[in-house]
Amino acid sequence: MSSVLASLKGGLIVSCQAPAHSPLHNAQIIAAFAQTALNNGAV
Numbered sequence: 001m002s003s004v005l006a007s008l009k010g011g012l013i014v015s016c017q018a019p020a021h022s023p024l025h026n027a028q029i030i031a032a033f034a035q036t037a038l039n040n041g042a043v
Contacts, residue, residue: 011043 014037018024 008043012041014042 016030016033016037018030
């Protein structure tokens with residue numbers, strides 16, 4: 001198994017995105033969502 005797949009095994013993959021016309025469609029907000037996911041165990 002590749003090292004990438006091994007690092008993902010058993011982990012939670014979180015998609016952080018917002019539709020173009022959403023109030024959440026902002027790079028800083030999406031980055032904050034992604035950091036929060038990482039801080040709470042996402043891989």
